[in-house]
Amino acid sequence: MNIRHLLISATLVVAFLLGGLFAVARPTEASNQWSNWHWRRTGDRLYLRVQDTTSSTLYPRIVAEAVANWNYPSHPLVLYLRPYCITIFGWTLCFHSIHAESGYYGSTGWRGLATLNGTDGDHITHAKTQLNNSYIASDPDTDKLHVACQEIGHDLGLDHRVSSDSCMVSGGSGAYPDSHDYSVLGSITHQH
Ligand SMILES: [Zn+2]
Ligand SMILES: [Zn+2]
Numbered sequence: 001m002n003i004r005h006l007l008i009s010a011t012l013v014v015a016f017l018l019g020g021l022f023a024v025a026r027p028t029e030a031s032n033q034w035s036n037w038h039w040r041r042t043g044d045r046l047y048l049r050v051q052d053t054t055s056s057t058l059y060p061r062i063v064a065e066a067v068a069n070w071n072y073p074s075h076p077l078v079l080y081l082r083p084y085c086i087t088i089f090g091w092t093l094c095f096h097s098i099h100a101e102s103g104y105y106g107s108t109g110w111r112g113l114a115t116l117n118g119t120d121g122d123h124i125t126h127a128k129t130q131l132n133n134s135y136i137a138s139d140p141d142t143d144k145l146h147v148a149c150q151e152i153g154h155d156l157g158l159d160h161r162v163s164s165d166s167c168m169v170s171g172g173s174g175a176y177p178d179s180h181d182y183s184v185l186g187s188i189t190h191q192h
Pocket of ligand 1 (some may be wrong): 158
């Protein structure tokens with residue numbers, strides 16, 4: 001079982017300033033697939049369930065909005081919110097789905113964390129998004145949406161980007177995916 005993590009650093013301001021120094025126009029941008037990770041799709045579209053157990057008072061519709069923003073008509077992905085995980089003796093099991101949760105995880109150094117689980121290092125079997133209340137509980141909704149959008153993007157198999165308005169930008173504040181994200185996502189969730 002392979003498990004990979006990506007995180008949004010708590011040193012966001014420093015990272016953003018450094019990123020600004022290297023902000024140059026690039027004619028084409030490389031794929032931001034996260035290593036070789038991707039979901040296996042057997043039909044025309046990839047259907048993924050997302051279970052949202054984040055705090056409803058701290059994250060009102062944040063995850064729902066992030067999920068809606070990742071759905072885009074021209075790529076073969078359908079994400080939808082639906083309780084799918086099963087909790088047995090305190091253990092939450094999720095299959096072919098994404099689980100979004102929040103908690104006071106402390107001074108971990110990350111505001112959001114994505115964990116991918118796969119059987120062979122390539123194919124994601126389920127993924128988790130964690131939103132760290134210890135850093136972002138009192139942030140404006142747009143900042144929470146940035147973190148939720150990015151972590152779900154990681155859960156879909158995408159890595160960070162630079163010099164972008166996308167939510168996948170490292171050291172920025174974008175709250176939405178952009179056409180490049182949709183394009184890469186469409187190409188990596190190939191049918192096989
Ligand atoms: Zn990230
Ligand atoms: Zn594959």
